[in-house]
Amino acid sequence: MDRADKPLALTLGDPAGIGPDITLLAFTARRALAIPPFVLIGDPGVLAERARMMDLAVRIEPIGDTSAAPSVFTEALPVLLVPVAGEVVAGRPSAAAAASVQQSIEHAVALVRDGAASAVVTSPISKAVLARAGFGFPGHTEFLAALAGLDASDAVMMLVGGDLKVVPVTIHIPLKDVMGALTTARIVKTLLISARDVARYFGVTRPRMAVTGLNPHAGEDGTMGCEEIETIVPAIEAARDQGLDVTGPHPADTLFHAEARKAYDVAVAMYHDQALIPVKTLAFDTGVNLTLGLPFVRASPDHGTAFALAGTGKASPRSLIEALRLADTMQRNAGAAP
């Protein structure tokens, strides 16, 4: 059995959020929706209690190592133990759980790096809760880069929703800081990592990349901003010099309708909302968040902890299910590559 046939390693996320809920719901849909086997890295007690709250009959089976997961998965939800400290109350985040949230991620990464799991899928964490507990990273992406021994700028976020793939060059920073954070070098690096990993994980050998402008109408020849001329165009030219298929800068507002989407494999946007608005407008329930640039596949549902929904049975597992399926497809594509 090679790594491609190992289970996916799924983290629990914040135990007070909807991570346990959507894990249970996805597990119950595994046959109907052909969900690839996964092992949950977390606390079986939290899952059992959440299943009780949601009135779900799910057998939870602690396992010793991941080799048992695929056969267990047909009958029970396999769990590798990472105990959560303190009491877990659905909907009430607690800093006492922060250490286990972090350990779950570390353990999932270690499994994949050791060849015991095929890819990492993460459930939502609360940045605010983790920050209060001293977690030194803005989010998953930066933490995963550090665990892989990389610089944060080596990790590239990609959103996938339906036929749309979008990469934001800058992410979780105030809008006023975007202009300063955008450099030609950073855009080129993002283009190179995106092109390499879209080829590796999606089997598109030389992806067509469409780059947005920063300003309205992509600056309209400098009449509404100069970043296109000074920063973005030079990045596009440098990427082309390295053999990439890149067009732009395109006005962002006309780049995401159905006809426009046919002209590229991946769009590269300059900041958070420019990338996230089209994905979540088109595919709110099914969007997947990927981290490219890592030495392994990482996918995640494209939503937050939704504390208010935890335990209510109202959380939708659709985005997690898409993340599990996409992670499996991606790691198989990577494994099949020459």
Place this chain on the structure above:
Amino acid sequence: MDRADKPLALTLGDPAGIGPDITLLAFTARRALAIPPFVLIGDPGVLAERARMMDLAVRIEPIGDTSAAPSVFTEALPVLLVPVAGEVVAGRPSAAAAASVQQSIEHAVALVRDGAASAVVTSPISKAVLARAGFGFPGHTEFLAALAGLDASDAVMMLVGGDLKVVPVTIHIPLKDVMGALTTARIVKTLLISARDVARYFGVTRPRMAVTGLNPHAGEDGTMGCEEIETIVPAIEAARDQGLDVTGPHPADTLFHAEARKAYDVAVAMYHDQALIPVKTLAFDTGVNLTLGLPFVRASPDHGTAFALAGTGKASPRSLIEALRLADTMQRNAGAAP
């Protein structure tokens, strides 16, 4: 016959762009699509030549005043003459035509203000061409405000696409200038004008308004930007104090999917792409651009001059047709109001 039964006044826009093309195409679809009568304010010679290029059999009838338009409209395209200077070549904009472009707009506004037309519908102009000819306004919106004796800040742009109505608080400025341009007073003014005119023109007495944040995740309690706390929340509170139904600031990326759209009648966004990306992603061919705050209805197709398509027959009249129909509906709603 009251004003509501007068024709719409349609400007020609840049004669080298697709304004003439979409005017002719919309006219030919008037019966099939129940398009309300309009009179074109421009040069009949330009229309005749464009009809020849597009191989369209359209009779063009110059008229002396708008009272003849509704009866003429069943058989011929009524035109009120504003001659274009110089030679008009489809696809090749010329500064020589700039004066007539401006006159067409001025004439359309005068007709509506005199009660001889019911509303103004404008075809696309080229800001670059007009600026070279000394036109002192960034675009239609500001020019129309000046013609109505108003300050540019009294005119509010609204985009309508399908069930989505979005108002950007700032529009055609570089992204780096958005932070400085956003003030609490400006947001409040935009909310008040939008609420009043959505009531007046769409018959929604107390519209539910959803306001976006500026930063990713609407700043996430100040961890990713402070404009929400310092500027936007105070504006929302001030608008509520004046009786408006306002929620927010909402993260912009999760405000525009189908389920989210049910919770408001109009979204108010902070800058161009935040408002335009969702509208054009969802309704690229049928989006309509409105100017609220004026003493008359103004609608426009939500696209540019598309010089490369002029005369080819490939331009789509769908957005113009939506603009004509929406302008007619809006002016009838306003006329019917108590």
